[in-house]
Amino acid sequence: MDTVFIDAPAWLDAFLAARGPCATDEDRMRLAIDLSRENVVRGTGGPFGAAVFAEGSDRPVAVGVNSVVRLRNAMLHAEVTALMHAEQRVRSFTLHRYGLPRHELYTSCEPCAMCLGAALWSGVVRIVCGATRDDAESLGFDEGPVFPASYFYLEERGIEIVTGVLREEAAAVLRAYAEKGGPVYNG
């Protein structure tokens, strides 16, 4: 079988290089949101962005943008993409390993069922979300089978989940995308 390649859009490295440090939750969420907006502006995908940070660092280990249509791959939501790049960067199938700092996932929108599972397996110890499930679903995006018990399942396993950080900024990108008539590929 042929190799599957997952690469970032061409604008991403320059975008990151021009970026200042991200010290706080708000700084890091703004990076995820700005990625979601840039992905739409550049025409490289849906309105979703994510970033993985190591505790104590103000630069992301890796970031991701929704790449479903660009790379013809339904699994390349922003979170999955960011987590795959982060694990490659640290050369480990888990970000929660002895000798590594703790890692956190910032996502411009609450994760779908697939991405919540991916976050669990990735070894991040904290998930910080911007826009809510309702924000996404009101525009026709499906979040899949995520229930209150799903979040509880992760919390029981030591993962802290924070929602609604810069929610309005994040939701505004979703609304702008819908108004522009961008494709809702899983609606």
Place this chain on the structure above:
Amino acid sequence: MDTVFIDAPAWLDAFLAARGPCATDEDRMRLAIDLSRENVVRGTGGPFGAAVFAEGSDRPVAVGVNSVVRLRNAMLHAEVTALMHAEQRVRSFTLHRYGLPRHELYTSCEPCAMCLGAALWSGVVRIVCGATRDDAESLGFDEGPVFPASYFYLEERGIEIVTGVLREEAAAVLRAYAEKGGPVYNG
């Protein structure tokens, strides 16, 4: 950011080439199970295999084996890997598109939360499972936040789910792996 490469283990193409046609559910499940066993025997990953078939074809569109440890990527469960390769093969981010036949996913073990979400987004219309969640969890594998409502969510969207096909054969591979002391990377 660097490109992430997802390639099949070196033995896979020859394994598939030597394989006869798979016409029935049992034939197709046996392919998924044999992939799960071969992955352990060859030392290329955990005891999980999956295959995507187009309706009316007796050859898989793509297959996958658990590649978490080999490719240092927590998301590369057998199902995600098979679905990514299948979408690349048909050059579409959904397998449920006008002009394409219907596609079905065969997996040697009931999907975890991530893979159930991935199957939903992939556009397969049928998911056929071998070993059960209990079979996997009794050996220490975590399946994540999957609930009866999760299956119902997919069924409501037109996806047929069949469980327990060749369950004993599939579960035997899981047990052999555990007895051999293979790593349970998400336990």
